[in-house]
Amino acid sequence: MSxxxxxxxxKDFTKNxxxxxxxxxxxxxxxxxxxxxxxxxxxxxxxxxxxPDIEIQGSSKYTPEYK
Numbered sequence: 001m002s003x004x005x006x007x008x009x010x011k012d013f014t015k016n017x018x019x020x021x022x023x024x025x026x027x028x029x030x031x032x033x034x035x036x037x038x039x040x041x042x043x044x045x046x047x048x049x050x051x052p053d054i055e056i057q058g059s060s061k062y063t064p065e066y067k
Contacts (some may be wrong), residue, residue: 014020058065
């Protein structure tokens with residue numbers, strides 16, 4: 001009877017320190033990686049579209065153009 005109790009306690013997540021710490025480490029790595037990749041994806045899709053094509057008044061240019 002005690003052998004059966006000992007055998008089941010080895011498989012228990014809360015009793016086996018090695019397997020639980022390995023699981024928590026990989027879970028932490030997965031969460032951090034998913035947050036980083038998700039942030040990069042969001043920044044890529046909300047990136048600056050580029051220089052807008054606007055018309056500048058001739059009198060306010062570096063070399064002004066007057067009529």
